[in-house]
Amino acid sequence: MSDTTAVPEVRVREAAGRRPAGGGMADHPLVQLTLVRFREFVREPEALFWVFIFPVLLAAGLGVAFRNRPPEVLKIAAVTAELAQSLGGEKLLDVRQFSYAAAEEALRTGKVALMAEPGPGGAVVYRYDDTNPEGRTARMLADRAVERAAGRSDPVPASDRLMREAGSRYIDFLVPGLLGMNLMGSAIWGMGFAIVDARRKKLIKRMVATPMPRHYYLLSFLLSRLLLLVVEVGVLLGFGVLVFGVPLHGSLVDLMALCVLGSLSFCALGLLVASRARTIEAASGLMNAVMLPMWIVSGVFFSAQRFPDLVQPVIKALPLTAAIDALRANMLQGSSLAQLAPQAAILGAWLVVCFTLALKLFRWR
Amino acid sequence: MPEPAAQATLRVRNLRKAYRDVVAVDGLDLDVRRGECFGLLGPNGAGKTTTIEICEGLTEADSGEVELLGMRWDTHAHELRERLGIQLQETQLSEKLTVMETVRLFRSFFRCGPGAAEVIALVQLEEKQRSRVGGLSGGQKQRLAIACALVGDPEFLFLDEPTTGLDPQARRQLWELIERFKLAGRTILLTTHYMDEAERLCDRVAIMDHGKVIALGTPRELIASLGAEHLVEFSAGGAGRALDVSALDGVDGVRDVRAANGSVSMQVTELHRAVPALLAELARQQVPLTELRTHSATLEDVFVTLTGRHLRDE
Numbered sequence: 001m002s003d004t005t006a007v008p009e010v011r012v013r014e015a016a017g018r019r020p021a022g023g024g025m026a027d028h029p030l031v032q033l034t035l036v037r038f039r040e041f042v043r044e045p046e047a048l049f050w051v052f053i054f055p056v057l058l059a060a061g062l063g064v065a066f067r068n069r070p071p072e073v074l075k076i077a078a079v080t081a082e083l084a085q086s087l088g089g090e091k092l093l094d095v096r097q098f099s100y101a102a103a104e105e106a107l108r109t110g111k112v113a114l115m116a117e118p119g120p121g122g123a124v125v126y127r128y129d130d131t132n133p134e135g136r137t138a139r140m141l142a143d144r145a146v147e148r149a150a151g152r153s154d155p156v157p158a159s160d161r162l163m164r165e166a167g168s169r170y171i172d173f174l175v176p177g178l179l180g181m182n183l184m185g186s187a188i189w190g191m192g193f194a195i196v197d198a199r200r201k202k203l204i205k206r207m208v209a210t211p212m213p214r215h216y217y218l219l220s221f222l223l224s225r226l227l228l229l230v231v232e233v234g235v236l237l238g239f240g241v242l243v244f245g246v247p248l249h250g251s252l253v254d255l256m257a258l259c260v261l262g263s264l265s266f267c268a269l270g271l272l273v274a275s276r277a278r279t280i281e282a283a284s285g286l287m288n289a290v291m292l293p294m295w296i297v298s299g300v301f302f303s304a305q306r307f308p309d310l311v312q313p314v315i316k317a318l319p320l321t322a323a324i325d326a327l328r329a330n331m332l333q334g335s336s337l338a339q340l341a342p343q344a345a346i347l348g349a350w351l352v353v354c355f356t357l358a359l360k361l362f363r364w365r
Numbered sequence: 366m367p368e369p370a371a372q373a374t375l376r377v378r379n380l381r382k383a384y385r386d387v388v389a390v391d392g393l394d395l396d397v398r399r400g401e402c403f404g405l406l407g408p409n410g411a412g413k414t415t416t417i418e419i420c421e422g423l424t425e426a427d428s429g430e431v432e433l434l435g436m437r438w439d440t441h442a443h444e445l446r447e448r449l450g451i452q453l454q455e456t457q458l459s460e461k462l463t464v465m466e467t468v469r470l471f472r473s474f475f476r477c478g479p480g481a482a483e484v485i486a487l488v489q490l491e492e493k494q495r496s497r498v499g500g501l502s503g504g505q506k507q508r509l510a511i512a513c514a515l516v517g518d519p520e521f522l523f524l525d526e527p528t529t530g531l532d533p534q535a536r537r538q539l540w541e542l543i544e545r546f547k548l549a550g551r552t553i554l555l556t557t558h559y560m561d562e563a564e565r566l567c568d569r570v571a572i573m574d575h576g577k578v579i580a581l582g583t584p585r586e587l588i589a590s591l592g593a594e595h596l597v598e599f600s601a602g603g604a605g606r607a608l609d610v611s612a613l614d615g616v617d618g619v620r621d622v623r624a625a626n627g628s629v630s631m632q633v634t635e636l637h638r639a640v641p642a643l644l645a646e647l648a649r650q651q652v653p654l655t656e657l658r659t660h661s662a663t664l665e666d667v668f669v670t671l672t673g674r675h676l677r678d679e
Contacts, residue, residue: 027469027472027473028473029473029474031473032469032470032473033470033473035466036459036462036466036470039461039462039466040459040461040462043461044461198459201455201456201457201458201459202453202455202456202457203456203457203458203459205423205453205456206451206453206456206458206513207474208423209421209422209423209446209449209451209453210446210451210471210474210475210517211443211446211447211474211475211476211517212474365423
């Protein structure tokens with residue numbers, strides 16, 4: 001066969017029926033592919049729940065469970081009316097007058113932290129459990145009240161200034177963690193299940209049989225993910241800020257940039273996870289194997305610093321740790337993007353390595 | 366001027382493909398002419414799908430040549446994709462999209478072609494265009510798959526078992542659709558394991574078995590190659606009275622006799638002479654007739670004669 005045989009034949013029906021697609025941008029393959037991704041997601045109510053509603057419920061539940069309570073008032077028992085009266089001057093103590101036996105019973109069962117009884121010669125005896133912090137606190141407060149009621153004046157005047165600032169509470173720690181976890185989950189699940197399902201149904205093979213450029217197919221996943229990201233981040237952050245007053249000390253543009261970078265890295269990881277698997281079972285096993293360790297060690301619910309120093313370098317190199325550290329620093333400390341360069345570099349490295357590997361390994365049929 | 370092979374719009378030479386433990390295609394040659402509907406007929410596992418997927422550029426052959434519309438896959442893959450229409454055997458289109466959304470998606474991949482609505486009308490799914498794919502019947506899904514193959518106004522259409530698993534009415538609807546494409550002058554390569562489908566739709570048929578073409582020709586030629594137009598199948602005998610089958614060879618108008626599982630199958634040229642002669646022979650041997658069937662020869666009989674097996678057995 002010479003090269004001339006490779007010249008395409010003349011079209012059979014040049015005029016009839018063949019015409020370019022109208023419709024402009026809307027009929028661009030990348031737009032159509034992205035629209036399809038979007039529609040498939042929106043028409044799956046379960047996915048909507050897990051991506052949008054669940055993180056908010058989780059934040060609400062944990063926020064309520066770990067909310068900071070007002071300083072506690074300690075219950076103590078006084079055996080005489082005089083004692084009860086002198087102790088009543090302390091706001092942080094709730095004083096009840098009991099009979100001797102009833103007071104002993106209340107102390108033993110933990111209903112009161114301390115019992116005050118008169119001693120010989122105008123003295124006071126405090127009965128409490130010194131291994132119980134509440135008991136020790138009650139001892140100090142009670143003694144101060146008794147001494148002051150008896151006329152003691154403090155040589156050094158002291159006053160209190162209370163710090164209860166937003167940003168140091170558990171919910172403030174939690175929201176950036178949940179945000180990072182959500183970025184990872186929605187990217188890896190979103191990519192993983194959709195790709196493996198399309199491969200299982202021979203839909204990828206069917207697409208490859210058309211003139212569609214293959215990179216459009218992968219790009220459409222990233223684009224639809226970024227579109228959904230706006231909603232996803234908005235819902236969780238909006239909830240945190242409006243309901244719990246979680247602070248946003250850093251620049252919002254930086255925060256969005258971090259979310260985009262994080263999401264892209266997790267998308268690349270998801271693509272890699274889904275690059276070979278032919279069944280949903282195989283893919284979900286892989287996805288869990290990738291995500292479960294990070295949920296535990298990357299500091300979603302508690303600080304990653306609690307793990308031994310030996311494994312800290314490994315933990316720090318994980319994409320979820322980098323993402324959550326950067327989000328927390330931006331939101332709570334107001335760190336700039338430049339200060340977060342190490343975390344951004346880690347995320348960028350995951351993005352490039354995973355994406356390159358995934359493209360090499362991807363099974364197009 | 367052009368020799369017959371040069372007219373071929375699809376030309377396959379000495380194609381081979383082996384998977385780990387089986388040889389799927391074993392030295393296959395094919396020529397499909399422009400404007401014809403060519404059928405690959407064979408049982409499951411004969412290598413039909415592997416052959417068609419190599420021609421579609423989806424599977425790489427171990428060796429051999431494929432030339433399609435004067436082009437080759439290694440040099441003109443993109444141009445070929447623009448000009449081919451492909452329906453795969455097991456594609457499940459996304460159930461959450463509507464018919465219209467699905468066709469528009471596929472339409473967007475091709476440079477030229479009819480509009481999405483036009484293609485939907487062509488496969489008669491106008492009433493369903495806003496329905497989700499998940500709610501379509503099997504026949505409707507298959508028509509949608511064909512619509513997706515037509516969006517690029519292809520010159521060459523590949524259909525891999527287009528009617529497998531459909532009920533008779535849906536099959537007939539699909540046949541009418543395929544016949545209209547033939548009238549429009551498109552070249553079609555289709556695989557099937559239904560002999561009636563091949564007889565009705567195909568201008569020429571290659572019968573495949575174990576990765577090879579074992580017979581090639583128009584359905585009429587292949588049936589004529591049996592040398593007999595009819596088949597007579599009967600069961601005779603019963604307790605204590607066995608039939609002497611060898612005596613049947615001499616019966617008037619009978620070409621070939623096979624006996625299997627207590628029933629006898631004869632290829633017959635002239636039914637009106639063979640049946641009375643058969644009855645007379647049975648009467649002579651005093652063997653009672655328990656069952657008698659005759660039918661015109663089909664491609665199935667060609668396959669049985671060539672391989673000793675039925676198309677749908679395995």
